[in-house]
Amino acid sequence: xxxxxxxxxxxxxxxxxxxxxxxxxxxxxxxxxxxxxxxxxxxxxxxxxxxxxxxxxxxxxxxxxxxxxxxxxxxxxxxxxxxxxxxxxxxxxxxxxxxxxxxxxxxxxxxxxxxxxxxxxxxxxxxxxxxxxxxxxxxxxxxxxxxxxxxxxxxxxxxxxxxxxxxxxxxxxxxxxxxxxxxxxxxxxxxxxxxxxxxxxxxxxxxxxxxxxxxxxxxxxxxxxxxxxxxxxxxxxxxxxxxxxxxxxxxxxxxxxxxxxxxxxxxxxxxxxxxxxxxxxxxxxxxxxxxxxxxxxxxxxxxxxxxxxxxxxxxxxxxxxxxxxxxxxxxxxxxxxxxxxxxxxxxxxxxxxxxxxxxxxxxxxxxxxxxxxxxxxxxxxxxxxxxxxxxxxxxxxxxxxxxxxxxxxxxxxxxxxxxxxxxxxxxxxxxxxxxxxxxxxxxxxxxxxxxxxxxxxxxxxxxxxxxxxxxxxxxxxxxxxx
Numbered sequence: 091x092x093x094x095x096x097x098x099x100x101x102x103x104x105x106x107x108x109x110x111x112x113x114x115x116x117x118x119x120x121x122x123x124x125x126x127x128x129x130x131x132x133x134x135x136x137x138x139x140x141x142x143x144x145x146x147x148x149x150x151x152x153x154x155x156x157x158x159x160x161x162x163x164x165x166x167x168x169x170x171x172x173x174x175x176x177x178x179x180x181x182x183x184x185x186x187x188x189x190x191x192x193x194x195x196x197x198x199x200x201x202x203x204x205x206x207x208x209x210x211x212x213x214x215x216x217x218x219x220x221x222x223x224x225x226x227x228x229x230x231x232x233x234x235x236x237x238x239x240x241x242x243x244x245x246x247x248x249x250x251x252x253x254x255x256x257x258x259x260x261x262x263x264x265x266x267x268x269x270x271x272x273x274x275x276x277x278x279x280x281x282x283x284x285x286x287x288x289x290x291x292x293x294x295x296x297x298x299x300x301x302x303x304x305x306x307x308x309x310x311x312x313x314x315x316x317x318x319x320x321x322x323x324x325x326x327x328x329x330x331x332x333x334x335x336x337x338x339x340x341x342x343x344x345x346x347x348x349x350x351x352x353x354x355x356x357x358x359x360x361x362x363x364x365x366x367x368x369x370x371x372x373x374x375x376x377x378x379x380x381x382x383x384x385x386x387x388x389x390x391x392x393x394x395x396x397x398x399x400x401x402x403x404x405x406x407x408x409x410x411x412x413x414x415x416x417x418x419x420x421x422x423x424x425x426x427x428x429x430x431x432x433x434x435x436x437x438x439x440x441x442x443x444x445x446x447x448x449x450x451x452x453x454x455x456x457x458x459x460x461x462x463x464x465x466x467x468x469x470x471x472x473x474x475x476x477x478x479x480x481x482x483x484x485x486x487x488x489x490x491x492x493x494x495x496x497x498x499x500x501x502x503x504x505x506x507x508x509x510x511x512x513x514x515x516x517x518x519x520x521x522x523x524x525x526x527x528x529x530x531x532x533x534x535x536x537x538x539x540x541x542x543x544x545x546x547x548x549x550x551x552x553x554x555x556x557x558x559x560x561x562x563x564x565x566x567x568x569x570x571x572x
Contacts, residue, residue, distance in 0.1 A: 102130020
């Protein structure tokens with residue numbers, strides 16, 4: 091029987107990081123993965139392919155704007171096979187950065203096969219017993235498949251299969267208004283597909299800022315996405331070349347919806363089956379493996395990180411955060427805890443949405459009216475006008491002059507939020523952000539503008555050139571001299 095320092099179960103983002111870091115620190119490490127490749131969900135069918143699709147969608151959106159302006163004359167035609175080919179090339183390129191050779195060169199032994207616990211400190215991999223001092227479970231998650239009546243009668247797809255479509259469907263039904271669902275909805279709409287999103291709740295993005303959620307809803311509707319809220323699916327069946335979903339809305343009315351393809355995208359469930367967790371005295375339930383803030387399970391020598399535990403949202407950057415916490419605690423013998431309040435959430439639609447900390451509703455619930463809300467519109471920035479991305483709003487929430495939450499719906503929100511992450515992590519004042527010089531006319535100027543509204547009165551948006559008194563008078567004279 092082999093005896094090792096650390097057993098890592100799962101070769102996705104967090105498992106890969108832990109195995110690599112621990113081995114470089116001198117620990118004897120085995121990483122086991124049940125599939126035949128490393129990288130996990132994020133690389134194979136999650137963030138990497140979906141965000142590549144969103145990047146292509148945004149490029150098409152930009153081209154459509156140019157066509158509307160008359161700069162491009164011909165009408166765009168999309169080819170799904172070419173789109174998927176580009177997605178696979180980029181996915182393979184990133185997969186190559188997580189090759190087995192990279193891990194083995196750092197001293198990690200990689201074993202492909204199923205792993206399960208048979209005792210609190212012993213696991214079996216491909217019939218071989220492994221005794222470990224500590225173990226990290228990083229088995230990730232998979233799509234939730236609901237128990238709709240006759241769902242198995244239609245050939246539905248999940249996000250794992252959507253990149254395998256060989257032709258562009260004319261119509262697409264998406265079940266579940268998750269963030270990735272809305273990304274897919276916008277992308278396929280830009281590709282020329284008629285998309286309908288079905289959500290059983292009365293609102294989309296209920297955990298997000300309500301004001302900005304409404305703006306996202308309106309934006310998607312304007313571009314042609316149909317969003318049906320308060321709909322419950324009661325039956326499914328094939329009809330000729332299409333799939334039919336029978337629904338009932340919250341008023342009791344019945345509706346029949348059909349499309350060429352149906353995407354089930356209701357979220358993720360943890361991969362905990364067949365791990366033998368009971369044999370290792372590890373507590374779990376449907377939501378995932380139970381862990382404390384140090385990611386330790388009920389077995390003090392076993393940890394669970396990423397999608398598989400009960401504290402995690404399904405984001406790659408959270409898995410990376412968990413891996414960093416584990417490495418610091420294992421290698422440095424520290425007692426670092428995870429920070430669930432400083433995690434940015436991003437949706438890569440156009441415009442993008444990003445959020446960190448408390449929403450306005452959450453802040454009022456916690457602090458009452460003892461909060462201050464700062465807002466600034468993208469339409470009031472020169473960069474928004476220059477880049478023709480005036481749609482959107484940034485909202486900053488303060489409590490006793492401390493930044494407690496930021497929500498952004500607008501151009502490059504995924505990048506703008508990073509400054510607020512740093513500010514909140516380091517307890518920076520709103521004044522320090524207002525006084526920081528930004529390059530003009532970068533989109534980051536909006537962060538300065540909204541921060542400035544918190545320490546000064548009045549608007550800090552520079553007016554259009556034609557309204558700038560001095561420049562409006564002197565500029566024509568300068569041009570004539572030249």
